Amino acid sequence: MEAPANHTLYINNLNEKIKQPELKKSLFAIFSQFGQIVDIVALNNVKMRGQAFVVFREVRSATEAMRAMQGFPFYDKTMRISYAKAKSDAIAKVEGTYVERPKIAKGEKRKAEEQAIQDRLAKKRLDAAAVHVPVMMPSHVLPQPVPVQHAPVQVAPAQPAVELPNKILFITQLPEEANEMMVKMLFQQYAGFKEVRLVPGRHDIAFVEFENESQSGSARTALNSFKITPTHAIAVAFAKK
16 A cells, blocks of 8 residues: 655665765765755665655655656666655654664664664754845946047947857756766756766866757756755856857
């Protein structure tokens, strides 16, 4: 029987060779586009290896993420996603219904739970939603030319630089921990994706190629200023021809 709709998604069939910090950052990078993430739980113990929980603030966001990412190729394995069977501690705390569980006296499970609580507290301090405040530029009124004997010289206003479409995108402001797989997972969701090219010696920039300019334009519009981590919003532009 399928679990009812939930804030929390249960993800399994994950690549067990991926270390926990990289796994959590990569999950955040691809799932935060669907809504604010409250918590990500991925434990290193044998029982939980290859599995993770992603907790959204809104049930609607979890539903959209599950529909869009079901079967998504993630580190060479296909993700299997379902609603979690129980409400997460993070959501229970937000709703004021959290009841602390009895502490386990010993064992690896206790250490894992303590680490999960520390992870949840740290994640709650991070706001995954970027707030963009539009800047309103005041209009300027040009002074009327003073009549003179000679006709005034008309100066054409400077034209803003036009960004020419290109099937190759130029990505900047990548975080230090970004790698080829993280960038690939973000862009391969869009039609026409071909490849990612990193720049040796530069962790903060990359090039992403699509089959045509229309497809690259769609990805550029969707991912420009996207927060790939809670503190890094990437910039996406057409590469110069």
